[in-house]
Amino acid sequence: MKKNGVKMIKINSKNVDVFYGKKQALFNINLDIEENQVTALIGPSGCGKSTFLRCLNRMNDVIDICRVKGQIIINDFDINDKSCDVVRLREKIGMVFQKPNPFPKTIYENISYGPTIHGMAQSKNEMDEIVETSLKKAALWEEVKDRLHEPGTGLSGGQQQRLCIARAISVKPEVILMDEPCSALDPIATAQIEELIDELKKDHTIIIVTHSMAQAARVSQNTGFFHLGELIEHGSTDKIFKNPENKKTQDYITGRFG
Amino acid sequence: MNLILFTFIVLLGFTSYYFGRRKAYTIQSTNKRLTALPQFYGYYLAIWCAIPAFIIFSLWAIFEPTIVKLLILSDYSNQGYLDDELNLIYEKTKALSRGQFTGEITPFIEASAEKYLSLRSIAQSSKAVIVLSIIIASVAYAYKKISSNSRTREPVEKFLKAVLFTASLAAILTTVGIVFSLIFQTIDFFKVIPLFDFVFGTHWYPAKAFVRDSSEALDPTMYSDTFGAVPIFAGTFFIAFIAMCVAIPIGLMSGIYLAEYASVKVRQYAKPLIEILAGIPTVVYGFFAALTVGPFLKEIGNSMGLDVSAESALAAGGVMGIMIIPFISSLSDDVITSVPQSLRDGSYAMGATKSETIKKVIFPAALPGIVGSILLGVSRAIGETMIVVMASGLAANLTLNPLESTSTITAQIVVILIGDQAFGDPKTQAAFALGMSLFLVTLCLNIVALRVVKKYREKYE
Numbered sequence: 094m095k096k097n098g099v100k101m102i103k104i105n106s107k108n109v110d111v112f113y114g115k116k117q118a119l120f121n122i123n124l125d126i127e128e129n130q131v132t133a134l135i136g137p138s139g140c141g142k143s144t145f146l147r148c149l150n151r152m153n154d155v156i157d158i159c160r161v162k163g164q165i166i167i168n169d170f171d172i173n174d175k176s177c178d179v180v181r182l183r184e185k186i187g188m189v190f191q192k193p194n195p196f197p198k199t200i201y202e203n204i205s206y207g208p209t210i211h212g213m214a215q216s217k218n219e220m221d222e223i224v225e226t227s228l229k230k231a232a233l234w235e236e237v238k239d240r241l242h243e244p245g246t247g248l249s250g251g252q253q254q255r256l257c258i259a260r261a262i263s264v265k266p267e268v269i270l271m272d273e274p275c276s277a278l279d280p281i282a283t284a285q286i287e288e289l290i291d292e293l294k295k296d297h298t299i300i301i302v303t304h305s306m307a308q309a310a311r312v313s314q315n316t317g318f319f320h321l322g323e324l325i326e327h328g329s330t331d332k333i334f335k336n337p338e339n340k341k342t343q344d345y346i347t348g349r350f351g
Numbered sequence: 352m353n354l355i356l357f358t359f360i361v362l363l364g365f366t367s368y369y370f371g372r373r374k375a376y377t378i379q380s381t382n383k384r385l386t387a388l389p390q391f392y393g394y395y396l397a398i399w400c401a402i403p404a405f406i407i408f409s410l411w412a413i414f415e416p417t418i419v420k421l422l423i424l425s426d427y428s429n430q431g432y433l434d435d436e437l438n439l440i441y442e443k444t445k446a447l448s449r450g451q452f453t454g455e456i457t458p459f460i461e462a463s464a465e466k467y468l469s470l471r472s473i474a475q476s477s478k479a480v481i482v483l484s485i486i487i488a489s490v491a492y493a494y495k496k497i498s499s500n501s502r503t504r505e506p507v508e509k510f511l512k513a514v515l516f517t518a519s520l521a522a523i524l525t526t527v528g529i530v531f532s533l534i535f536q537t538i539d540f541f542k543v544i545p546l547f548d549f550v551f552g553t554h555w556y557p558a559k560a561f562v563r564d565s566s567e568a569l570d571p572t573m574y575s576d577t578f579g580a581v582p583i584f585a586g587t588f589f590i591a592f593i594a595m596c597v598a599i600p601i602g603l604m605s606g607i608y609l610a611e612y613a614s615v616k617v618r619q620y621a622k623p624l625i626e627i628l629a630g631i632p633t634v635v636y637g638f639f640a641a642l643t644v645g646p647f648l649k650e651i652g653n654s655m656g657l658d659v660s661a662e663s664a665l666a667a668g669g670v671m672g673i674m675i676i677p678f679i680s681s682l683s684d685d686v687i688t689s690v691p692q693s694l695r696d697g698s699y700a701m702g703a704t705k706s707e708t709i710k711k712v713i714f715p716a717a718l719p720g721i722v723g724s725i726l727l728g729v730s731r732a733i734g735e736t737m738i739v740v741m742a743s744g745l746a747a748n749l750t751l752n753p754l755e756s757t758s759t760i761t762a763q764i765v766v767i768l769i770g771d772q773a774f775g776d777p778k779t780q781a782a783f784a785l786g787m788s789l790f791l792v793t794l795c796l797n798i799v800a801l802r803v804v805k806k807y808r809e810k811y812e
Contacts, residue, residue, distance in 0.1 A: 155699055157614070183702035190700075194693035197716045206711065207701040257697070264701065 103128040103268060103298045104149060109163035111144050111153065118144050120322045122163070126268075126315075131290060131299045133309035133330065136319035137345065142302045145319070146270050149300065150186040151179050167268070184211050187261030187297075191273040193253035195245035195260075200237050203245040203256055204228065207264040223263055231259035232289050251282025258289065262297070269293065271301040275308065287312050306346060310334050318342045356479050360486065364400045367490045371396030371497065378499045387504035395503040398510050399493040403485050411478050419470050423463055533790060536783035543777045544578045549784060552579015555747035555758075557767055557778050578781050580788070582749040586757035590668040590743060591732035593753060597672025598728055602679025603721065609680065610687035611709055622684070629677040633737040640670035640742035652754060660744065665753040667743035671735055675728045682727065686720030687713060719803050726800035730793040736761035760789045 104126035111119040119141045126132050134142040144153070151172060153159040164171050172182055184207075195203050204224045205214075214220040224241070228234040233255040237248070245256050254274060261269055271290070275283040290299055290312050303309050309316055310330060317327035318339075326339045337343045375389035385392075423444060424437050432440070440460065446452040447464040448471075497503070541549070554576045605625060609618055645666040652659030690713050698708040714721075744756030745766050758766075767782040 150700060152696065152700060155696065180702045180704060183700055188696075188700035190693060190696060192693055194691070194697040196694060196697065196712050206698070206703075210701060210703050210707055260697075260701065 101128040102126070103167065104300075105164075105166040106145075106148075107164040107166070109145070109148060109161065109165060111141070111148060111162075112160045113156070114158040118322050119148075122324050124317055124324055124327055126298060126300060128298050129294055129296075130314040131294050131301060131312050132315040132317065133313035134300065134302045134317050134319060135304075135306065135309050135345070136325075138304075140319040141322040142317075142319045143272055146272055146300060146302050149268070149270055150183050150188055151177075152188065154179065180211075184264050185266055186268045186270060187264065187266035188270040189254070189257050189261050189272065189274045192277050193250060193257050195248070195253050195256050197244065197246055199242045200228075200245045200248070200256060201241040203260050204263050207260060211264055213264065227259040227263040230262055230293070231255045232285065232292075233259055249282075251278050251285060254278060254282065254286060255289065258286070258293075262293070266297060268298045268300065271299065273302050273304060276304065283308070306334075306348075318345065320345070353475075356482065360400070360404045360482065363483075363486060363490070364397045367396035367400045367494075368393035370490075370494060374494065374497050378497075383499040386500055386502060387507075391503040391507050392497055394507045394510075395497070396490055396493055398507065399489045400486050402510075403489050404482055407478070407482050407485060411474075415474050415478075419467065419474065422470060423467055426459075426463065426466075530790070533783050533787045536780050537787040540777060540780035540784045544781075544784075548576075549578055549580050551581060552576065553581045553749055554579045555582050555763070557763070557781055578777070578784075580760075580785070582747040583758055583760050583763050583785070584788075585749055585751075586664070586743075586747065587733055587759040587761075589751065589753075589757060590664050590671065590739060590759055591729060593664060593668025594671035594675055594732040594735075595725070595729060597669055598675035598679055598732075599725060601672075602676045602728070603683055605676070606680040606683035606687060607709060607714075609684045611705065611713070622681070625677050625680055627677075628674065629681070631674070633674065633735065634741075636670050636674050637737040637741035640666050640738050644670055645742055648754075657754060659754045660756045662742060662744035662756040663754050664743055664750075664757045667739050668753070670742065671732055671738050674735070674738065675731055678731060679724050679728050682724030683717070683721045686717045686724065689720075690716045719806055723800045723804035726796050726803065730796035730800070733759075733796070734761065734789065734793050736765060740765050760785050764789075 102125045104124075106122055106124050109119055109122040110117065122145055124145075134146065136142050147153045148161055148165060149167075149172075151161075153161055161173055163173070165173055167182075167186070170177070196206065198206075201224055204227050205220050208214050208220060208223050214223055225234065225238075228237065233252060236252060237256075245253065248256060254277075258269075258274075275286050278286065287308065290301065293299060301309075301312065313330045315328065316330045316333040318325045318333065318337075318341075320341055326333065326337060326342045333342060334346060337346060370393075372389045372393035375385055375392035379385055379389065420441055423441060427437060427440060440463070443452060443454070443460050444463040444467050447456065447460055448467045452460075556577050609622055609625075613621060641662070645661050645663060648663060648666050649659045649661045694712050694716060695708060698712045703711070739759045739762040743758065743762065745758055745762060746756060747758045747763065748755055750757055764782045764785050767778060767785075772779040
């Protein structure tokens, strides 16, 4: 989205290096993410795109041997700074994973989990409302409104993934990170999720890691191409797919390697 | 003699393995393709050696004594002896032949003993001859049969399967046998003592049953108010309850720490250290409870003006709880670790802290497994014997005061069966009735626990 013709930058990463133990996984990544746009990260397996994604909500903290260097600035604030509150950060930056991972709880409890943790609802009515809006936004409401108190693990794969998206948007995050959200789904469920992503970018900034070039072309406005831990090229999806500057990018997109 | 024979057969087995394999190599060297690896030919011959040997040894063990007895007693037939007397004569003969007979030796018995010895030696040598000749014949037959296209792999595999099946059958049959031995004695017990008195009676005083003179006729009325099991059932569950009060919180918390908080290095050392607790013999826990914890509690109680028995339920239950900690901590650690990382990630990504994640996601997900581990702990607590015998007293008090002494099912079984007992006496049979009830309780607990654990496993696979 452009404000007065100027691109609004939501996330600004500068010189990001990531190490797993002694092995360096990311080299000097500088990538700006535009607000209320979908940014796709593509590249062959093991190129570091998921690692970069996990830097953005500090999920790499969970891995003992992982170290992150450099600056990632969101809302004028460096999230790698010691004063950063990870709980608040993750409230602002939601995440959807590769494999649908609903909690073994009811559908309702899956959605109310985040708002409860962050104390966002004062009453049962408010919570009901949050659950309903989140499910509606995730295009799941019609399918589950009569069985909110049945376990979320009983849904189909595509429904589970939309439940996870609803769970992520329940706390009204500014950014949603998606790590190959459709890789475990069939084409119909994939189409539903892609449609949903397009809808969600009105209110959220979305970054999606994907292995499917077609998907990147369909859903994203910007694309970054990673290879061997380096950001080779980034820019508007149109340009990357039609007129890439780098030969490697062209080879990858045309399917010559990867 | 048997040992030498056995060694010889084993050697024969190895030899036939060697010959089988060699024949296979010979066939191979003529550029014919074998249907199995040469080893299988070896195993095949060894099996042809082992099976006949096993069959003959078993048949011999079953029939030799009967036949020898018949031959010995045939000398005494038609002389008007009763069956019991004949048996006695046979036992005397055997004792005399071993040189262990101390009574008056009659010429008849002496003659029988000599006959017995000669029969035995004939039996032994004929056994050796028959076994060896049959083995050699069967191995030779099999050796001849081996050719490039004979099937050896399938019989060998079948044989292995049969051996494994027999092993598990033995374990199952033993269990069934134990249960049956319990059932019959228990039924006898309840013929004398009404089931109602046993289940609802509140006085347990089996020593009273010893007062009876064995020559007197059995009079059921004298046992009323003797075998009321309520106090010991209550004591059992009470002590198990105290034990679980100690074991569940400590075990669970250490399990959670190990699974979620401990670094790889800490876990590497802490887990085996906790499991050492499980390796301490229960008798050691027993004297720890009886000689250290019991008197210590008594002293503390006395200084506070409480009347604490040196053999208190608290001491026994507390130490038993410590014994059970490793079971609960280790099992719940495993269960928590097997909760998929994706659930943790999902929770962290929502901004949950570690303790929130554990409380709201991991613990509920692992709950069935944790309940299973707790039930297994309870069934250990109920079946535990040594600690209770040593530390909680043997008098069956009906009390809910943890500072008094009380007794359990297991401890009472020990009390009843230590020292002299008479079979067919209600006091001895009471032990079987107790054992049966204990068996039923722990069986139910184990079944429920295994069900719960199984259900949990299906969820993530």
